[in-house]
Amino acid sequence: MQKITDSPIDFAEHIIEDVKNSKEEGVLKCVQCGMCTSTCPAAQHSDYNPRDIIERVLDGDISILEDDSIWNCFYCYTCHSVCPVGNSVCEVNQILKQFAIENEMGYDKLYEYMGFADSYFTAAIGAIPEIFFKDIKRDVPGWWEFRLHLDEIRDELDLDPPLMPSKEVIDEVSKILTITGFKDKIEKIRATQG
Amino acid sequence: MKDDLKVGVFLCECGGNISDTIDLEKVKESLDVEFIGQFVNLCSLNGRKLIRDAIFDHGLDRIVIAACSPISHEKTFQDYIKPLNPYLMDMANIREQCSWVHSDKDRATHKAITLINASIEKIKQSDAVDPIYCQTPKEVAVIGGGIAGMNAALSLAKQGTKVTLIEQSPSIGGQMAKIGKVFSPVKIAEECGMCLLNPILNELVWNENIEVLTNTKVIEAERRGGTYNLILEKSPRYVDVEKCIGCGKCAEVCEIEVPDDWNDNLSMRKAIYRPFGQSYPEAYVIDMDNCSKCGDCFRQCNMKAIRLKSKSERIPLQVGSIIVATGHQLFDMDKRPEYGYNRYDDVITQSELGRITGVNGPTKGKLLKANGEVPKRVVMIQCVGSRDEKPDGHRYCSKICCTVALKNANIIKHKYPDTDVLICYTDIRTPGMFEKYYKHTQENEVRFLRGRPGEVVKKGDNFIVRTEDTIKGEFVEIEADMVVLSTAMEPSQGTKEIAEILNVGTTEDGFIKESHPKIKPVATDVQGIFVCGTAHDPKDITDSIMQGIAAASKVSEYNYGGVEIEPFIAEIDREKCILCGECVKRCNYKSMNIQDDEVYINPMSCNGCGKCLIGCNQRAITINGNIDEKITSTIKGVLSKKREGQRMILVFLDNIGYTAADNIGVNRLSYPDSIHIIKVISVNRVRPRHIQYALENGADGLFIGEFPGDLMYGEVERKIQNVKDRIAELGENPERITFSKVYIPYYSGLARKFIEFDKKIAELDEAK
Ligand code: SF4
Ligand code: SF4
Ligand code: SF4
Ligand code: SF4
Numbered sequence: 020m021q022k023i024t025d026s027p028i029d030f031a032e033h034i035i036e037d038v039k040n041s042k043e044e045g046v047l048k049c050v051q052c053g054m055c056t057s058t059c060p061a062a063q064h065s066d067y068n069p070r071d072i073i074e075r076v077l078d079g080d081i082s083i084l085e086d087d088s089i090w091n092c093f094y095c096y097t098c099h100s101v102c103p104v105g106n107s108v109c110e111v112n113q114i115l116k117q118f119a120i121e122n123e124m125g126y127d128k129l130y131e132y133m134g135f136a137d138s139y140f141t142a143a144i145g146a147i148p149e150i151f152f153k154d155i156k157r158d159v160p161g162w163w164e165f166r167l168h169l170d171e172i173r174d175e176l177d178l179d180p181p182l183m184p185s186k187e188v189i190d191e192v193s194k195i196l197t198i199t200g201f202k203d204k205i206e207k208i209r210a211t212q213g
Numbered sequence: 214m215k216d217d218l219k220v221g222v223f224l225c226e227c228g229g230n231i232s233d234t235i236d237l238e239k240v241k242e243s244l245d246v247e248f249i250g251q252f253v254n255l256c257s258l259n260g261r262k263l264i265r266d267a268i269f270d271h272g273l274d275r276i277v278i279a280a281c282s283p284i285s286h287e288k289t290f291q292d293y294i295k296p297l298n299p300y301l302m303d304m305a306n307i308r309e310q311c312s313w314v315h316s317d318k319d320r321a322t323h324k325a326i327t328l329i330n331a332s333i334e335k336i337k338q339s340d341a342v343d344p345i346y347c348q349t350p351k352e353v354a355v356i357g358g359g360i361a362g363m364n365a366a367l368s369l370a371k372q373g374t375k376v377t378l379i380e381q382s383p384s385i386g387g388q389m390a391k392i393g394k395v396f397s398p399v400k401i402a403e404e405c406g407m408c409l410l411n412p413i414l415n416e417l418v419w420n421e422n423i424e425v426l427t428n429t430k431v432i433e434a435e436r437r438g439g440t441y442n443l444i445l446e447k448s449p450r451y452v453d454v455e456k457c458i459g460c461g462k463c464a465e466v467c468e469i470e471v472p473d474d475w476n477d478n479l480s481m482r483k484a485i486y487r488p489f490g491q492s493y494p495e496a497y498v499i500d501m502d503n504c505s506k507c508g509d510c511f512r513q514c515n516m517k518a519i520r521l522k523s524k525s526e527r528i529p530l531q532v533g534s535i536i537v538a539t540g541h542q543l544f545d546m547d548k549r550p551e552y553g554y555n556r557y558d559d560v561i562t563q564s565e566l567g568r569i570t571g572v573n574g575p576t577k578g579k580l581l582k583a584n585g586e587v588p589k590r591v592v593m594i595q596c597v598g599s600r601d602e603k604p605d606g607h608r609y610c611s612k613i614c615c616t617v618a619l620k621n622a623n624i625i626k627h628k629y630p631d632t633d634v635l636i637c638y639t640d641i642r643t644p645g646m647f648e649k650y651y652k653h654t655q656e657n658e659v660r661f662l663r664g665r666p667g668e669v670v671k672k673g674d675n676f677i678v679r680t681e682d683t684i685k686g687e688f689v690e691i692e693a694d695m696v697v698l699s700t701a702m703e704p705s706q707g708t709k710e711i712a713e714i715l716n717v718g719t720t721e722d723g724f725i726k727e728s729h730p731k732i733k734p735v736a737t738d739v740q741g742i743f744v745c746g747t748a749h750d751p752k753d754i755t756d757s758i759m760q761g762i763a764a765a766s767k768v769s770e771y772n773y774g775g776v777e778i779e780p781f782i783a784e785i786d787r788e789k790c791i792l793c794g795e796c797v798k799r800c801n802y803k804s805m806n807i808q809d810d811e812v813y814i815n816p817m818s819c820n821g822c823g824k825c826l827i828g829c830n831q832r833a834i835t836i837n838g839n840i841d842e843k844i845t846s847t848i849k850g851v852l853s854k855k856r857e858g859q860r861m862i863l864v865f866l867d868n869i870g871y872t873a874a875d876n877i878g879v880n881r882l883s884y885p886d887s888i889h890i891i892k893v894i895s896v897n898r899v900r901p902r903h904i905q906y907a908l909e910n911g912a913d914g915l916f917i918g919e920f921p922g923d924l925m926y927g928e929v930e931r932k933i934q935n936v937k938d939r940i941a942e943l944g945e946n947p948e949r950i951t952f953s954k955v956y957i958p959y960y961s962g963l964a965r966k967f968i969e970f971d972k973k974i975a976e977l978d979e980a981k
Contacts, residue, residue: 050600052639053681058667062681062688071686101667103601 027079034076037114045106049073055098055108067091069098069108076111084119090128126211136205143184143192218337219247221273222329223264225255225280227308234312236322240279243326246333247271256286261293268297275336279305279329282875283892284868298341300780300838305332309878310890320886327854327889334850338842345782345816348775349439349533349741353768354379356431356711359387360410360754361746362538363417364761365768370422372769377530378423379445381430381707384492385417386410387540388747389754391475391489391564393571396620397755398646401653403624407573411491418493426528427494430707434714435803439741439776439817443530449523451499452485456518459487459495463510463519471503473575477565480575485510485519490573534741534771535715536764537725539708541747544598544701548605551668552594552698557676558583560669560696563593563614566621570628580625580632588695590633591625592678593618594666598701600639607701609722612751614699615642619650621697622659635660635691637680662691669696702751716803716924717742721956724750729872735764740776740817743767781838781894782819783826785812789833796825796834801924822895822925836898844893844903851889852911860887862914862974863907864967865899866955867892870918876960884967887913887974897925901936908945914974918955918963946977 021027031046040046055069056062062069067088075083083089092112099107119125134148147155156163165172173180184192196202222244226232241249248271252260255278267273276297278290283304291299307325315321351374355366358380366376378385389395389410394403417423426447433444452463464483472478475488484504487497496518499510511519543564546554554560559582561569572578582588595618599611615638622634638661643651655661666680678691704723712719718726718738725744728736735743745760746752752760783796783805790812797805797812804818805825826834848863855861862885866874871892877884893899896919904915919929930952937947953966 050639051683052596052665053663053683054665054667056681056683056688057664057679059688068681068686068688070681070683101603103596103603103606103665105602 025079027077030079030081031076034111034114037117039114039117040107040110042105042107042110045102045104046073046076046111048104049077049102049106050104052103054101054103055106058097058101059092059108060095060097061091061093065091069112072108072111072115073106076115084115084122084124087128089115089119090125123211126208129208130212133205133209136201139196140193140202141189143189218274219272220275220277220333220336221248221250221264221267221271222246222277222279222333223255223260223267224249224251225260225278225308226251226253227280227312228254231280231308231312234316234318234321235307235325236318239322240326240329244329244333246277248273255280256289264290264293265295268294273297274301275333275339276302277305277329277332277336278302279307279325279332281308282306282310282871282878284872284875299344300342301336301339303332303336303339305329306875306890309875313878313881314883315886316883317886323854323856324886324889327851330854331847331850331889331891334846334853335843338839338846340839342780342838345778345780346775347439347778347817349771350531351375351772352377352532353534353536353772354431354441354443354530354532355536355538357387357538357540357707357746357748358382358385358425358427359538359540359746359757360389360413361540361748361757361761361764362387362536363413364758365536365538365745365765366423367413367417367420368762368765369768370417370420372765374422374769374772376423377532378417378425379429379431380425380427382488383427383450383498384488384494385425385427386414386489386492390491391477391568391571392754393567393574394620394624395754396623396650398650401650403620403627407491414491414493425493428498429528431711431714432527434716435806436741436815436818439533439815441532441535441741443532443535445528445530446525447528448525449501449520450496451501451504451520451523452497453518453520454494454496456516457496457514458516458518459497460515461487461497462513462515463497466509466513468507468509469503469505471500476575477562477568479565479568534743534768536761536768537708537711537715537717537737537742537744537748538746538761538764539711539748540705541702541708541751542705544607544703546597546698546700549597549698552597552666552696553669553671553676554698557669557671557696559588559694560676560698562698562700563617563621564700566697567617570621570624580629582695586694587629588632588693590635590691590693591622591695591697592666592676592691592693593622593634593636593697593699594669594678595636595638595699596665596701597698598703599699601701607703607722609751610642611699611702612642613702613753616647616650616753618697618699619643619654619659623654623657626657626659630658633660635662635693637662637664637666637678639663639665662689664689702747704748708748711748715739715742717744720750724748735760735767740778741771776817778816779821779894781821781836781840782816783814783821783823784835784837785814786833786835787811789831790829791831791833793830795828795830799824799828801928820895822897824897824925824928840894840898841900841903844891844899845906847891848903848907848912849910851891852907855911860885860913860971860974860978861889861911862887862916862967862971863912864888864890864916864918865893865896866890866918867894867896867920867923869920869923870896870955870963873918873955873960873963877964880960882961882964884964885971887971888916888967895923895925896929897932901932901939904936904940904950905943908940908949913949913978914970915950916967916970917950917952919952920956921954948977949974 053070059069061067096109099109138146276294294302305328311325353376355362355378366378369376392406395406396403428448429445432446435442463485467483467485469484470481473480473482485499568574664680664683666678670677676693682689720726725748728738743764745764746757802818804815933952941947
């Protein structure tokens with residue numbers, strides 16, 4: 020039951036105020052048309068539903084932060100470009116995930132991305148974490164072969180070997196990541212996963 | 214002399230609307246005038262008596278009514294102060310712009326005092342002036358020969374008025390002729406549109422008060438003293454309408470075939486053709502863009518009706534009023550490639566479906582796909598280009614697409630009960646009686662899915678429509694072999710052109726704007742020009758007809774009574790004028806011209822903006838009514854009541870902006886009490902010296918609002934920039950002046966702007 024003192028719209032207002040939200044009042048103008056869902060690749064391949072996200076936000080349903088499905092959005096921005104009232108589920112999702120993390124939720128989802136963080140520290144670049152290789156190998160035909168033979172292809176094209184950051188650069192990047200608190204965050208996430 | 218004028222102030226309680234918030238006793242104490250009266254509702258007949266008696270008993274020369282907005286009751290009180298001249302009265306708006314927007318009693322009371330004082334100072338500068346009456350010629354031009362224009366013309370003609378009906382295509386009839394079937398909300402049945410249109414068409418053709426000009430466009434318009442001088446261009450038809458008997462032998466021999474636009478390009482026609490079976494005039498026409506001038510038709514025609522060498526002609530037309538009925542066009546599907554309209558033959562629009570199911574259409578009424586088969590499932594997609602804020606989309610609802618989809622779905626179901634029809638919608642909008650038809654459609658086994666499809670893709674022989682069933686909350690893919698798009702209605706090219714030629718205001722969507730969105734339907738911003746049908750906004754046939762008739766009746770009123778014009782317009786001193794024509798060049802409203810060695814000013818179109826003054830080196834032009842002095846006095850009146858430490862912002866608005874500001878009050882929103890609104894005839898009349906005077910005498914900020922549709926907008930914007938630069942040179946902060954767009958509908962935006970500006974000024978004051 021919605022009590023007389025509840026004010027569901029506060030949750031939406033909170034999201035609207037976030038700097039990541041570029042579409043001003045877009046959330047409030049959602050007419051639940053479902054066009055976002057109709058074109059969302061994540062919705063086609065999982066039970067994630069962008070329209071439902073907005074509906075729950077408008078309902079003030081904060082339990083959405085604990086919902087696994089928000090992590091299925093991968094920011095392709097399709098919904099952002101099709102929404103007829105100028106809303107962006109994509110941005111709302113980014114804000115929701117950020118709220119979830121602030122409230123110490125969804126660390127297990129982030130854990131899968133730890134490989135990215137590690138590669139910043141060890142090589143000062145963003146590389147695809149190995150845990151994703153299996154899936155990409157399955158989903159993208161030819162990708163694995165391409166990766167295995169990258170050196171030969173570069174040779175054939177007369178390209179120099181890829182330029183990797185030097186030790187000084189890596190040290191500097193690590194230092195920045197440490198001072199800005201990135202490292203602490205990573206460790207915190209790692210700790211939650213035992 | 215003006216200082217010993219006897220001013221009477223009348224305070225209206227407005228049944229508590231004013232007196233509950235404003236302490237009228239305090240107001241009375243603080244005013245120094247000859248007489249102060251108070252009444253519970255001044256606009257009543259008892260109020261009139263109070264005012265008249267006071268005028269006689271106290272010998273009052275000037276009157277201030279402190280009550281509601283002049284927009285609602287200026288005319289009433291101008292009448293109530295008789296025998297005084299109507300322009301010796303001013304209204305202080307202490308309701309819409311005071312008691313309804315401020316809740317703090319002390320502040321609201323002080324502001325009321327300020328506003329009334331401003332009116333007192335202003336009215337002392339007023340002179341008696343006479344309103345101008347204009348009688349206009351009774352002839353009328355109706356532009357657009359669709360159902361709205363036809364009905365307007367017919368109604369006027371039956372009242373004895375001469376009408377010229379101007380249609381740019383080769384036949385009158387408009388979109389309704391194409392529509393196939395129509396239905397009314399009461400009759401749960403679809404009827405033949407042409408059968409309903411034909412009697413109207415015949416009646417019109419036989420009415421001797423109507424002259425129909427087809428293939429004709431208005432290319433120039435000029436106003437002079439209530440008369441419109443139009444120049445029409447009549448393109449040649451290449452067939453003599455008097456001689457052609459419509460036998461069609463010419464078309465039989467013509468070898469050139471082109472897509473038939475009347476059939477939405479779904480079939481072919483010849484270069485010599487008749488637009489449709491019942492088209493009027495009943496003559497063939499040659500489409501010269503495609504004709505090869507072989508002369509076959511010429512040789513074939515027994516009536517010697519063909520004139521391959523005709524030229525276009527220019528026709529002058531003088532009328533007193535104009536009805537714009539230039540109609541609509543449909544959304545361009547190139548803008549929504551995701552639905553595949555241009556890639557697939559069987560993705561069509563509702564308009565095309567109307568042609569296909571029409572017995573006079575390309576398939577003689579059979580619903581067939583491009584391969585000749587009857588479709589098994591037709592999926593309709595609603596709101597294509599409507600209710601759509603994406604680039605090129607339209608934010609508004611096109612109003613008729615839901616009912617059109619229902620109608621076409623029913624037609625399919627009657628003829629092909631085995632064809633599944635599914636309508637994908639966001640909301641079904643069938644207001645009033647149309648809801649019954651919606652229910653009937655459901656009973657007819659048409660299916661509905663709530664969800665707005667994002668794309669249509671081809672898969673094998675069929676299409677896949679991707680959408681979400683938003684009721685189930687499930688992503689679904691629907692197979693279809695025909696997709697029908699309900700496209701938005703938008704203003705036609707002709708509507709956009711005529712708006713420019715006639716200088717009438719349009720909405721932000723490009724439709725012709727009514728002068729008041731609620732209480733002045735069919736009137737445009739320009740006196741003597743009226744609008745009806747889909748040139749005004751999306752609507753159905755019935756509404757178009759009603760509006761056509763309403764426009765006709767407004768024209769009759771206008772023809773009968775003439776028009777009263779506010780006298781605050783330019784006047785030329787003929788002794789001084791050297792006919793250099795500078796003023797004529799400058800007038801944005803095209804109200805001036807030189808005629809018989811005299812500058813002639815059209816009182817109907819002059820709006821007293823004063824731009825002509827600047828051009829006249831001879832100083833031969835004045836604007837009636839002491840406007841400059843009135844503005845200065847009003848500013849003085851406001852600022853002389855400034856309290857210690859009080860922030861005062863002056864806002865200058867013309868009629869449109871003032872109406873928007875009133876709407877803030879009507880909707881009970883609020884804004885800071887520093888805001889003091891001053892109504893001016895045109896914001897162009899606010900001069901740099903006014904602004905400087907205000908800043909020097911205690912104004913903390915100045916806000917100048919202008920409607921971007923006003924012809925002076927650009928001018929004023931530039932001027933304000935110059936003033937800012939000048940103010941900066943004088944060591945004042947130019948940030949204290951702001952220029953802003955004002956729209957009547959966006960009153961809440963205006964309130965927000967007031968709040969923001971007040972905040973900014975407060976910051977500047979603090980920094981000081
Ligand atoms: S497309 Fe936009 S309006 Fe439609 S449901 Fe999604 S967020 Fe709401
Ligand atoms: S950004 Fe996320 S929600 Fe939007 S369409 Fe892409 S995956 Fe779906
Ligand atoms: S132009 Fe001549 S041939 Fe053609 S329809 Fe008219 S009368 Fe017949
Ligand atoms: S002259 Fe033109 S219209 Fe006539 S038959 Fe030839 S192509 Fe057709």
